[in-house]
Amino acid sequence: MSEQQQIASQGVFITLEGSEGVGKSTNLAFIEQWLTEQGHQPIVTREPGGTPMAEEVRELLLAPREENVSEKAELLLMFAARAQHLDSKIKPALAQGRCVVSDRFTDATYAYQGYARGVNLDWIGQLETLVQEDLRPDLTILLDVSIEVAMQRVSMRGEMDRFEREKAEFFEKVRQGYLARAAAEPERFAVIDAGQPLESVKADIAAALDAFFSSASTNTSRSAKNARLNG
Template sequence: MARGFFLTLEGGEGAGKSTNLRFVQSCLEAAGKPVLMTREPGGTALGEALRAVLLDANQSPVDPLAELLMMFAARAQHVEDVIKPALAEGYWVVCDRFTDATYAYQGGGRGLPRDTIATLETMVQGDLRPDLTILLDLPVAVGMQRAGARDAAPDRIEQESQDFFERVRAAYRERAQQFPQRYCVVDASQDLPAVQSGIRAALETVMAKRS
């Protein structure tokens, strides 16, 4: 069967990734596409175990390089066990965060060299890159307010400073400028119907190209 389609959703804390993931799923399924939903870090038993370590708010300070390697360890398992096989079977794989998040958080946020991330990206993914990345972009304060309105206590990453999240946002926007053909940037500060009409337009464009 033809190779499927690899779609990732990116954005800072509270941007609406999880909310809109379900919307993406329903749009694709309504168009008759076979869809596989997954997330990072996670997506496999090993990945979810690493996610628990990475997000544990009680974890003693985690060295940035150790954090980066755990992200890619989870990703290696996810790519080999889930993403590549699903794409080979023709699935539309929809992933809540992927390597662009690593460039944003471990690169922009933590300040790790982009070259180091790029080396690991090639090692783990070969030439696998998303076909479409929807970046939900919004001011840090708005995202924090939305995330804060949820009940859960802040995880280890959510406890970072405002400056950290400003660097994350800037790094995401830089990635979008660097790869304009792959990225669709949606103004996520809008109300949900407006955000979703932007997402729907992006999906219709890629589905038209694929059909």
């Protein structure tokens, strides 16, 4: 079995994170293309959502409404959708050795519900353990851009959802939450300057992906070598 096949057989979980207006949709398509060209056969999904039931929860979460949405209700709905997403799609795909790429995951919950809404981070951690057990992303690509640029991009969209209607102060807290997460786990995060020209952003993403898979290949080789030496 080749090193690339050994990596693939383990399943790889990649997440793409960032606030509104960072260009996730465009760069998600690029990541899918890059992985496909490298032979990884990615499964691309999103949060909240990813399965029929989770998509229904997404609609509940994003729909603008006059009723004030409880922060706890929002948090629990996020994890309810995530639980369904994990059990129905992500875990089975990883078990088959597939490469799963998710547009947002639990880091978004820490950034949006934790840092921006002010929900207790320990509560999020407890729900993370309950729903995910020991499953965490192998690589998280964080697209980062100034709030001024992000808000300019969001303002050019059509009708905005409930989150997109938040004020700049909210999104600054989201951004700082993401950066705090990245600083705490630098081995997992690749922070990309999304304020660059698109081609430069793509080049940086490609470099991060290449570095990740090269490192994974090296670690796989070392593990196989150690197994032979100890066998």
